[in-house]
Amino acid sequence: MARAYSKTKRFFSFKRKYLCIPYSVFLILFVIIPIFIILVYAFTGSTEDGALYFSFDAFTSFFTSPTKINILVVSLFVGMLNTIICLLIGYPVAYLLANSKVNKNKILVLLFIMPMWINFVLRTGATRDVLSWMGINGGNHPYLATMIGMVYNYLPFTILPLYTTMIKLDKSQLEAASDLGANSFNVFLHNTLPQSLPGIVSASEMVFMPTLSSYVISDTLSEGKITLFGNIIYLNFSQSQWNEGSFMAFVMLILVGISMLVSRHFDRGEQSERRGTLW
Amino acid sequence: MEQNSAIISLSHVKKIFDGTTVVEDFNLDVKPGEFITILGPSGCGKTTTLRMIAGFELPSEGKILLNGEDISYLPPYKRPVNTVFQHYALFAHLDVYDNVAFGLKMKKVPVEVTDRKGNKKIKMKHLSIKEIDAKVSRALSIVDLDEMEDRDVSTLSGGQQQRVAIARAIVNEPKVLLLDEPLSALDHKMRKDMQIELKQMHKKLGITFFYVTHDQEEALTMSDRIVVMKDGVIQQVGTPEEIYNEPINAFVADFIGESNIYNGTMIGKKKVRFIGANWDCVDDFPLNEKVDIVVRPEDVLMVEPEKGTTVGVISSKIFKGVHYEFIVNVGKNEVLCRDTHDHEVGAKVGIVVEKENIQIMHKELSVNQYTDAYINSNGQVVIGEDPFDADLTKLLPGSHLEDEGSTILIGPNGKHYDLNDAEVVAEIDLDKIELSDDLSKGQAQGTIIQSVWIGDHYQYIVRTDDEEDYVVNSPFTWNENDIVSVAVEKEDIKLRLKTPIEELARE
Numbered sequence: 001m002a003r004a005y006s007k008t009k010r011f012f013s014f015k016r017k018y019l020c021i022p023y024s025v026f027l028i029l030f031v032i033i034p035i036f037i038i039l040v041y042a043f044t045g046s047t048e049d050g051a052l053y054f055s056f057d058a059f060t061s062f063f064t065s066p067t068k069i070n071i072l073v074v075s076l077f078v079g080m081l082n083t084i085i086c087l088l089i090g091y092p093v094a095y096l097l098a099n100s101k102v103n104k105n106k107i108l109v110l111l112f113i114m115p116m117w118i119n120f121v122l123r124t125g126a127t128r129d130v131l132s133w134m135g136i137n138g139g140n141h142p143y144l145a146t147m148i149g150m151v152y153n154y155l156p157f158t159i160l161p162l163y164t165t166m167i168k169l170d171k172s173q174l175e176a177a178s179d180l181g182a183n184s185f186n187v188f189l190h191n192t193l194p195q196s197l198p199g200i201v202s203a204s205e206m207v208f209m210p211t212l213s214s215y216v217i218s219d220t221l222s223e224g225k226i227t228l229f230g231n232i233i234y235l236n237f238s239q240s241q242w243n244e245g246s247f248m249a250f251v252m253l254i255l256v257g258i259s260m261l262v263s264r265h266f267d268r269g270e271q272s273e274r275r276g277t278l279w
Numbered sequence: 280m281e282q283n284s285a286i287i288s289l290s291h292v293k294k295i296f297d298g299t300t301v302v303e304d305f306n307l308d309v310k311p312g313e314f315i316t317i318l319g320p321s322g323c324g325k326t327t328t329l330r331m332i333a334g335f336e337l338p339s340e341g342k343i344l345l346n347g348e349d350i351s352y353l354p355p356y357k358r359p360v361n362t363v364f365q366h367y368a369l370f371a372h373l374d375v376y377d378n379v380a381f382g383l384k385m386k387k388v389p390v391e392v393t394d395r396k397g398n399k400k401i402k403m404k405h406l407s408i409k410e411i412d413a414k415v416s417r418a419l420s421i422v423d424l425d426e427m428e429d430r431d432v433s434t435l436s437g438g439q440q441q442r443v444a445i446a447r448a449i450v451n452e453p454k455v456l457l458l459d460e461p462l463s464a465l466d467h468k469m470r471k472d473m474q475i476e477l478k479q480m481h482k483k484l485g486i487t488f489f490y491v492t493h494d495q496e497e498a499l500t501m502s503d504r505i506v507v508m509k510d511g512v513i514q515q516v517g518t519p520e521e522i523y524n525e526p527i528n529a530f531v532a533d534f535i536g537e538s539n540i541y542n543g544t545m546i547g548k549k550k551v552r553f554i555g556a557n558w559d560c561v562d563d564f565p566l567n568e569k570v571d572i573v574v575r576p577e578d579v580l581m582v583e584p585e586k587g588t589t590v591g592v593i594s595s596k597i598f599k600g601v602h603y604e605f606i607v608n609v610g611k612n613e614v615l616c617r618d619t620h621d622h623e624v625g626a627k628v629g630i631v632v633e634k635e636n637i638q639i640m641h642k643e644l645s646v647n648q649y650t651d652a653y654i655n656s657n658g659q660v661v662i663g664e665d666p667f668d669a670d671l672t673k674l675l676p677g678s679h680l681e682d683e684g685s686t687i688l689i690g691p692n693g694k695h696y697d698l699n700d701a702e703v704v705a706e707i708d709l710d711k712i713e714l715s716d717d718l719s720k721g722q723a724q725g726t727i728i729q730s731v732w733i734g735d736h737y738q739y740i741v742r743t744d745d746e747e748d749y750v751v752n753s754p755f756t757w758n759e760n761d762i763v764s765v766a767v768e769k770e771d772i773k774l775r776l777k778t779p780i781e782e783l784a785r786e
Binding site: 176178179 | 366369
C-alpha cells in the first residue's frame, strides 16, 4: 500500500527542475541539432543519388582556396577594426552619458539607441544613399563606406553595455585613487579603465563576431566589392554548396568559441557581477 | 609670516550644497600627532568636513591650512593626506599588494642624477620596485597582514579589508590620516579590537589622526580631543573627560553617554528646582533663570525614601551585567539611574544627587515648549492641567475636523484619525501670549515669578499652580507676585505629534 501511494505521489508531484524542460527542448531543437547538422554536412559529401559519405573535401577546398582564406583574413580585419572604432567612439560617449550632470533625464541615451528601432535593411539602404549623396559610394570608397555603415550599425551595441558598466562605477574607488596621489589621467588609466573592463569585453563580444557574419552591410554599401565571411557562407548555401557552406559555418563556430574563451579570461570572479550586458 | 604650530588649521570654513549650509563657520586647529575626532549624528556635516580636508569637496568659504600652507583648493592628489574610506573603497581589480602599493607607484621623489656631461641635477623619479616592496611589507606587518600580499581583496573578511585600507593609506606616510567612520561596517567585537589597535597604531606611527564617527563610545575611547558637531556647527571642543563631565549644552550631554536632562529654574543662590524638588548645586545663575539640568545616570544615588531629596517609584529594571538600570518615576518625570544593588519594581526609593554632579546649563529661550502636552476629548490641547483651544488640522496638511470640537481628523485621502489622548509637543512663541488681570479672560492662571527688562520690553515668567512656566514678552508693566491669566490665540499654538499620525488612523 505504502509503495503504491508513494508512486502516485511521485507521479503527480511537480519539481522545480521540470521548469527547464521547455528550454531543453528549445536548446535541442534549435541549437544542438542544427550544430550537429552543420557538422555532418561539413565533413561529408553526397553521391548523385543523395547518399552521404564521409569526406574531407570541404575541409581541403576551404584551406586550399586562397580566395576563401583571404576573405577570412579580411573579415577578421574588418571585425577588429570595427570593434576598435566602436570602442573608441562609444567609450567616451558612454562615459559622458553615465555622468548624471550631462545626462540628466536619460534622453541622450535614448537618442543613441533610437537608430536600433528602425529596420536594419532600411537603415543600411538609407546610409548608402546618404553616403553616396556625400560623394562616398561603393564604387570609389568601398572600404570607407562599409566601415562607416558597420560603425553606425554597431555603435549602439557598444554604448549600451559600456553605459551600464559606467553607471555602476564605484565612485569611492576613483576618489581613493586620487587620494593616493593619482592625477586624473592616472585615475582613468589605473581605475576607471580596469573597472569598466567588463563592459569593454561585453561590447567587443557584441560587435566582433556579428560583424564577421553580417553580409547585408558590406553587400549594400560596397556594392558587392567587399565579400565578408558572412557573404561567402550565404553565397555557398544559395548556390547549393551545402558542404562548403557548412564547413565555413563550422569555422565561424570555432572562432566564436575562441573569442568566448578570450573574453572569459578578462572577466573572472568578482568582476563578472559588475559586467554590463545588453540584454 | 607667523608660523602656525597647528598641522591642520580650518578657519571660517563653510560649505553650501544646493543652497543648504552643511558646514557653518568651522574653526579648528589640529596639533601635530593628535588624535582628533569629529563626533556628531548623521547629517551633521562631519564627513563633509573630512572630505574638504581630503580635497573631494571644496569649501564655499574659508581656508584650510596644512602646516601653514593654504590647501583649500588643491586637488586631492596633491595633498599630503590620505583617507581610510567608510566602505574601504579597495581596488577590486588589484590584489592586496597592488592595493597597498598603489600610492607608492603613483609617487615621484626627487633623485639626484648625473647626466652624460657629468652635471648633477634633480630629477623626479618613481620609487624603485625594491623600495616599494620594503614599504609595502612594512605597512602590511603594521596592520598584521603579513603573508597576505597575493590574496584577492574580494576573498578577505571585513576586518582584513579594513586593515588593507589602513595599510594602503599609511604606506604613503601622510602628514594626516583621515578616517571616515572606518569601523562602522564591522561587528561589535571586531570594532572594539580595532579601536585599541588604531590607538596603538596612532602611538607607533606618530601621524596625526583625523577621525570621523557618530559613535560616542568610539570617540571617548580613542581620541585626544573631540569635536562635537550638530547641524554643521561645532558645539564643543575638548578632551573626552571635559566633554563627558562638563557638556556645554543639553545636546552634547545627550549625545555623549546617557543622561537625564530636565528643565529647571534657579530658585536661590546655588539652588535649583527641577523634577519637583529643590537641589543644591555648584553653579551660580541669576535667580529665576530657566536652565537645562543634566545628571548622569551613574550619579543618581538610590537611598531609603526618607533620606532622599525627592522620592520616586521604580517603574522598570534592566540587568546590565555589572549593574542594574532603573527608571524611577518622580511625579511626571523619569529618572534613569544605575545601581549595583537590586531593587524591586514598584518600590519607593529616595533619590540623592551630589551637588557637583548636577550640571547646569544656560538655556536660550526662544519659544515656550511643552513636551508633556496632550489632546483631550474636546479637541483641546492640555498644557499642565489647563486646556487651550488649538487648530488640530495643522497636524496633517489638507485635513479637516469631523465636527467643531471633535477629535476626529479627516485626512485629504478620507482617512480618519482619532486624536483623543494623543501626546503632542506644544510650542508657543514668547510674543504670542497675552497677560491679563481679568482671570476669566485666559485659559490658565499663574503668578509672575520673574520680570526682566530686555531692551524694549519686559520678559515675564508666569508659573501656574501645576508648575508649568510661561515665558512671556510684553510691553506692559506687571509686578512680581501678580496673579494673571494667560491667553493664547488658537492659531498661535504650534503642535507636533509625538507618534506618527498613521498610528492614530482608525478603520
